[in-house]
Amino acid sequence: MRVLRIALWVLVALFAVAFVGFLNYYLPSTEVVRVTGTDVKRMDAKKVDPAGVERTRDVRFISAMAFDGDQPITFRNEDTGWGFPFYFKFDSGDVTTRVQNILASDPQAHVAVTYYGWRVEIFDLYPNAVSLYRVDADYTPIPYTTILVLLLLAALAIFLFLRIRRWRASRY
Incomplete structure (x- = not known):
């Protein structure tokens, strides 16, 4: 009976850790950065459509530098559409235009980027930028x-x- 109780607590702890990780990944975060540029890359999808053709897609990226430590941060800028996670983002082109406008007017501007996700270099994962806007230097999200x-x-x-x-x- 004692082993069963320990196994139950281990399962509960594993579920709690997975749930906290899920929330940490999908809930929005905001980072104040200095935007340095945008980029578009052609990405190969791992899926093959019913006709047997491999699908490719263009993915927009936003490059930035953190103000607190001069660490580079790269955000993916993709639409979420109607699917999960339910951010209903359909304006990745507008976000790219906003970034380019900020760069043209003031390259040293403080920009708050709202995003979800993690940067995992080994798996080539980037956080997805949901929105961005110019803020004051003393802004705290x-x-x-x-x-x-x-x-x-x-x-x-x-x-x-x-x-x-x-x-x-x-x-x-």
């Missing part, structure tokens, strides 16, 4: 969406905990 989602999840967890506790008390 507040993650309202992340706070709201975490509060809702905490309320759901408390509700489920109380319901399970009430159900277990009524059984005995």
